[in-house]
Amino acid sequence: MAGGSSTSNDGNELSKVVRQLAAVAQQLERNAIGSGDAHGELFMKVTQSKLPTYQGEPDPTILENWLREFKKRFRAVGCPDNFKVGYATYCLRGEADLWWQQNEATIRALPGFNWIKFQEKVRDMFYPSFLQKKKVEEFSNLKMEKMLVTEYYTKFIELSRFSEEYVATEKEKARKFESGLTIDLQLKLWGQVFETLDEVYGRAAHLYALEENKKKELAEIEGKEKRKEVGQVSCNQQGN
Structure with a gap:
């Protein structure tokens, strides 16, 4: 009896272990x-x-x-x-x-x-390194010159990725961007401090748009004056 009970307990323990292993x-x-x-x-x-x-x-x-x-x-x-x-x-x-x-x-x-x-x-x-050097030099020499301000900004973003060690912060990007603007825009921004690239770009874009509108208005006025002068000359010629 005792032996049978021991065997039964061992069997139960073994079944329990098997069930636990199966669950795991x-x-x-x-x-x-x-x-x-x-x-x-x-x-x-x-x-x-x-x-x-x-x-x-x-x-x-x-x-x-x-x-x-x-x-x-x-x-x-x-x-x-x-x-x-x-x-x-x-x-x-x-x-x-x-x-x-x-x-x-x-x-x-x-x-x-x-x-x-x-x-x-x-x-x-x-x-390779020679291309890296070329891109860094291109970024270093980047100037707005005759580009639209939007074109300059796009080019700046594109090239800045290859020179991150030189413009590691937003403030450095802002300074670099401002230094490449036309002299006219730089003078208009004189004395202002910009903390981010987008700040200086936004201000420069606004000033650039105002200047372009002014040029357009002056061109329209000049065009009207020229047409008026031509009209007067034509009338004088007909009168003669």
């Missing part, structure tokens, strides 16, 4: 499925509109636009850092895709590899 396995399976669903949902959010592709074009603007688009999407959906490289490399094509296939293992093995290091490596490959 089921929970792990549910967690894995849930994680997969979350990953899938996140991927759908990132790809909810047509994903930009990059083919390794030798134009740093194209590369920076491609990286910027993914930065915006990652920020919008709260993408975890460990998913970012995979999502971005999914959109590599042509030469860029071949480069990644050949170098992925080596690059991923780098200490502290992450999305930031991936950007550094892709820039090293497709945005």
